[in-house]
Amino acid sequence: MDKAPQRPKVALTAVAVVVFVTFLDTTVVSVALGDIRSELSTDVTLLQWVVNSYTVVFAGLMLAGGSLGDRWGRKRVMIVGLVIFCAGSVVSALASSVAMLIAGRAIMGLGAAASEPGTLSVLRHVFPDGRTRAKAVGVWAAVSGLALAAGPVLGGVLVHAYGWRSIFWFNLVIAGVALVAALWSVPESADPRPEPVDWAGALLGAVAFGTVIYAATVGQDRGYTETSVLALFALGGVAAIGFVVVERRARAPMLEFRYLRLPGVRSALVVAFAVYFGIFSIFFFTALYLQVMQSYSGARTATVFAPMAATIVIGSLVAGYWVGRRGARTPMILGCVLGAAGILLTRQALSGTLHDPWLAAAMAVAGFGFGIAVVPLTSAVLSGVPPEHSGMAAAVTNTMxxxxxxxGVAVLGALVSGFLSADLKARMNELGLPTTLQPDAIQAVERGRIPEGADITPYLQYLSKVSEVIDAGKVAFHHGLDVALLVSAALILAAAAFTALDAPRRPAEIP
Structure with a gap:
């Protein structure tokens, strides 16, 4: 049975801190990879899993974490998750090898999967009134957006001042604060009629989501036609089919598919997928283009991105008030339209000569749209699902x-890489560079350095054409980025159109 919340503002603060530290870890480690590589003497492939082990475990187990919270108590599962997250932070900070660091990051992902879904479901119970809950969700969305955008900046400051291990000690301190605040202020809540845990659904769901995300991630390097990558996608597909079959027959399913028949919930999940697909076209590929191809420093890149981070926060807070008064449908549509417009303006700003103020302003429009869209989609799912299943609702939203x-990273990465390789090959053929030398040259342009172990002797006679290859690389990368941004904007606009046609003008009754 739910306990009445006595300290709602403190509970909201505790929830915000949990959201900040779990979302921050999605991006904060990326700026430390160079230092980690130097100290732990590892290769690029393993370095990627310092980042990806957290993301894959986090996404794969989030649905299970939310549903377990509904059954065992949302506060209890959140607290256990925070303890696990803290333990993973300690393992990562003390890691003496890259394998130990990857294990620590996976433990952190497990803790995040247990604790993060509870942040939204707790808000459903701490703020039972729709208006106040929408404002609280606005704070939640503002903090999550700020954490994603602030990750590289904060990570860069910590690595520069104290070394890469300081990132994980920082995580420990912030998660510890959240743990104490949650113990003191967050009320316990659970399904008043808890059913047996759907372990088969939990396992199949984790395999389905985790395998597909893993395949999408490794496919960027191995190629999406590689046998092992296709096998992973096939395994994920089979697990997904098994998950649907099991959930439809389970006495107490991990995911109630009947809720997906509600237009408000269905359209919100479509928007969640599309908006976060598009967000990373800017967060990841635009930043990569500026740093690798335009030689922007970390500080200059952070300056360009700072207005976007600010407008995500502003948009989220504005949307919280708007949704509380008018409902979710209109702000969700408008947020998508503004986000897509900002992506198209960013695309325009990246063509020709770069002007930082114009680029920053274009990205700020995108951020404002993203901030507006995230709050109503979250509120629509939470409001469309009964309170006793709020953990499930929060988990499925965050999983999407x-x-x-x-x-977004996988598909857009394949687009960017495909255009980069094709355009570079065409230009190198024009310059007379032998086809046997082209793969290493393309890798050098993509990664900004000569591949390890590559013999540069055959390239020496072509040194006079190096600048032309580099210029061709910039043009080719921009071509791929241009198409990626266009695809992202089109997908978000399609989600807006779907919502306009599908979402009800008034909230539907909870079945």
Whole structure:
């Protein structure tokens, strides 16, 4: 049975801190990879799993974490998750090898999967009134957006001042504060009629989401036609089919598919996927283009991105008030339209000569749209599902975000890489560079350095054409980025159109 909340503002603060530290870890480690590589003497493939082990475990187990919270108590599962997250932070900070660091990051992902879904479901109970809950969700969305955008900036400051291990000690301190605040202020709540845990659904769901996200991630390097990658996608597909079959027959399913028949919930999940797919076209690929191809420093990149971070926060807070008064449908549509417009303006700003103020302003429009869209989609799902299943609602919303992000990086990465390789090959053929030398040259342009172990002797006679290859690389990368931004904007606009046609003008009754 739910306990009445006595300290709602403190509970909201505790929830915000949990959201901040779990979302921060999605991006904060990326700026420390160079230092980690130097100290732990590892290769690029393993370095990727310092980042991906957290994301894959987080996304794969989030649905199970939310549903377990409904059954065992949302506060209890959140607290256990925070303890696990803290333990993973300690393992990562003390890691003496890259394998130990990857294990620590996976433990952190497990803790995040247990604790993060509870942040939204707790708000459903701490703020039972729709208006106040919408404002609280606005704070939640503002903090999550700020954490994603602030990750590289904060990570860069910590690594520069104290070394890469300081990131994980920082995580420990912030998660510890959240743990104490949650113990003191967050009320316990659970399904008043808890059913047996759907372990088969939990396992199949974790395999389905985790395998597909893993395949989408490794496919960027191995190629999406590689046998092992296709096998992973096939395994994920089979697990997904098994998950649907099991959930439809389970006495107490991990995911109630009947809720997906509600237009408000269905359209919100579509928007969640599309918006986070598009967010990473800017967060990841635009930042990569500026740093690798335009030689922007970390500080200059952070300056360009700072207005976007600010407008995500402003948009989220504005939307919280708007949704509380007018409902979710209109702000969700408008947020998508503004987000897509900002992406198209960013695309325009990246063509020709770069002007930082114009680029920052274009990205700020996108951020404002993203901030507006995230609050109503979250509120629509939470309001469309009964309170006793709020953990499930929170988990499925956040899972769609993670899947959208993973597929955004994977699909858009394949687009960018495909255009980069094709355009570079065409230009190198024009310059007379032998086809046997082209793969290493393309890798050098993509990664900004000569591949390890590559013999540069055959390239020496072509040194006079190096600048032309580099210029061709910039043009080719921009071509891929241009198409990626266009695809992202089109997908978000399609989600807006779907919502306009599908979402009800008034909230539907909870079945």
């Amino acid at each position: 975000r993670q899947v959208g992000s993973a597929f």
